[in-house]
Amino acid sequence: MARTEGDAVALRIDGERMAQVHALARAEQVTPFIVLLASFQCWLHRATGMDDLVLGTDVAGRHDAALEPLIGFFVNVLPLRSRRIAGASFRDVLAACRRDVLAAFEHDGLPFDRIVEAAGAPRDRSRNPLVQALFVLQNTPAGQFGMPGVEAEMLPPVERTSKFDMALFLEPESTEEAAPLRGDWVFASALFESATVARFAAEWLATLEALLRAPDQPADRATAPVPGAARPPQPKPEESRTMETSQRMAAKLDQLKSLARPRPAAAAPTAPTAPTAPTAPTAPTAPTAAVVPQAAAADPASQVRLRPLRAGAVFPIVIEPAVPGLDPVAWAARSRELVAATLHRHAGIVFRGFDLPNPQAFEAFAEAMHPGLYGSYGDLPKKEGGRNTYRSTPYPERQMILYHNESAHLERWPRKQWFFCELPSAVGGATPIVDCRELLRRLPPALAEAFARKQLMYVRTFTPRLDVDWRDFYKTADRAEVEARCRAAGIDCRWLDGDVLQTRTVCPAIVSHPVTGERSFFNQVQLHHVSCLEADVREDLLEMVGLERMPRHVMFGDGTPIPDEAMALIGELYEACAVRFDWQRGDVVMLDNMLAAHARDPYEGPRKIVVAMGDMFDRTQLEARPAAALPQENDDA
Template sequence: MAERNLAAARLDRFKNITPKAVRLSEAHLIKRESLPGGGRLPLVIQPGAADVDLIEWATAHRAEIESELLDHGALLFRNFKLKPAADFERFAAALCPALFTDNGEHPRQNVSGKVYTPIFYPPDKKVLWHNENSFNHDWPVKIWFCCVQPAARGGETPLADSRKLYDQLAPSIRQRFSDKQVMYVRNYGRGPGLDWRTVFKTEDRAEVERQCRAARMAFEWTDGDGLRTRAVRPAVVKHPKTGQLVWFNQAQHWHIACLDAATRKALTSVFREADLPRTCYYGDGTVIEDSVMEEILALYQQLEVSFAWQERDILMLDNLLTAHARNPFAGARQLLVAMGGMLSYTAV
């Protein structure tokens, strides 16, 4: 009897204890590691404890994330509990309040216009490496991709370090592009690709011409309600925060020699060179040699880093430091895209 009374008294003491919140060490909330095989691109950031709120943590550690992004060039946030469509924009906005809302190249995904889907490209073809919007006068410094549904096979987003590309390119090629720059020539409404009404978001030709002048593009109206633009842009820029020189362009994304043989044959059998949907030259209008583009492509392939997407992954890129591509895929694949921190070539 006495023993039962003693046990009851002890139980009463425990019942009267007021629970106190225990704050986990910040160091244990988040884990950082490399992908299997090592390498610095991307840095993988994962929760170190259950129920870590990614948006809350990112808001409190924005400066730290920015520093890691400048160091690595790409951050992969993995295994966090979030609703991709609902939470993705909030996460990106926590790190960059000025998200891009005026993109005629990418279909909008939500009412706010700050989240997009990738442009359509045949799933059996590879989208070659590029720095987003570097053919335009204005482009995003930061890009986010959110995986809603990974492809059944393939569909990775390969990355390449733009600093290493600049450092490892043959000095003669690097100097030629630095001196001459790149001329991007685009024909809207001819063959694959978007028409000018979609990209410029207007039916008014005068407004299109105004936008072209503002973007420092030459333009001409062509037969069949077509539009041709020419834009000369740098191929090499200095990062505004790190001061590093980076290979920053889309020459390999536009040059016809970089297309697969079947696509190249199909286009050249239908279009004159001047009428190709997209092509590029040196900035003075001279031809970029196929052999030069082959050397550039080989270096991209050598430096490429890929990983398999997982549902709810968020990949954050510094657009100047890291180029991205897309591998062919099979099955349904859904990614969301956000961009922010717009800069122009006059700022670098």
């Protein structure tokens, strides 16, 4: 787990040096920020031996004029990629840096978490994803605070913390052009000594001076070499990655750690060393990577016990700690293979008795189990205080949310889903779960064959006052753009009465699991078929708009209706297969979404269930696999 104890080393760039920075910036048509950043990148390339690295910088996040008078924290972290150009002059480096920074700032409103997800960067609680070093230049000096009869002075913090491995913050001392800069090189004291960071600061300042003095010379020659330093070795991967992109990125980011002292393993915090002022660079000893032997950890399987929730039943399985004081996050991180194998066999797991006092602890538990939780799900509201967790579906308390597999009607869905009980309701509120393999076995063969062969067509009509406006849903008023996006997703769209959008999406009703190959009844027929609506609601909607314009509807993929009698039978089978249990505070239910469906019972009183999901799966991946084999017989029919 990352530790936040930090310290800082102060530095200063005098006015004479800043005048040189501004002069070079004007000559190369760049900003002083670009000159300083490029020089820092040159130093970092040389210090780490990396040809390709990522730095972060802060952006204010206040482009909208309406945000200017608001008090609040809108800052976003923007990753900036830097690639060393062998033999390039510093002027060439500045041109490349300018191009890359401007391209990045075109998208500075994109949330950092979205960038991490798109990049496939691995998430590890021991460090920040994607960016571990920050370079920030404030464009104005710190303001003065004063009130009549009150004098105020800004003081440095008594205790330092560091969210990143290292972060350099620069700020002008006045509003004059080429004013001196004062800087704080903040660092994680669990990783670096103050003397080491002071040496880093002195080396960077010497590098900046050399580059300003000879901008036409090759930049890699101008940097101050570390005598005796060798290129850090490629790190040994801490764990196998599922994506090649993640492997490359993890290797690049881990190279920075070669300058750091090893992360302590659960050691008590030590008092940080007092900051040391930078001195003129000497001939320091080359930093070397150290390896801390890890104590042999107990077999994760021996630290828990497994038991069926219901005697003799395979679905679901309960996992409980078998030893006191078990760290749930550490156990989850070491138990991924165990959990995956258990989930494939049982389709659902109830984690009970783990020390998960709040939603943040739950998110860390799920993240350790599956790094890279999905954080861009639009159908559920985000959980306050969480990064990639959601509140449960806002739906009337006294109505049941019927059985469904999450996002089965879309082109992409999560294979894994977690539910955490923050607060159980006083009455009702269970989350019934169903083994969809068992439901398929009970489905009459003829009906199962029809579902497998014809598939399903989900129909949505954006009728005014009955559904959201299609412009709000697609975030555009351009009909051509909507049509193009639908085509790209394999969705048929049509316009009714000129401005009413209707979409039709054909999806499977029965799938073969991508890992186990087992057949499963995977869909959302109950949430979309009109026969499953409350009787009065169904009658009112049919009278208002008719079957062809219902806000939601589902039929067979060839356009023929699914008989109400078939839906009634499916409803009976869901209930016959359903497993219910009373939530206990701190419970976590994990489902394989392609093997298990879930619902929500009516309830009374406060109820808080937090949701997480991951391991996203694209429907095209399913279509590339052999079609689901049909059941040949059914003894339970």
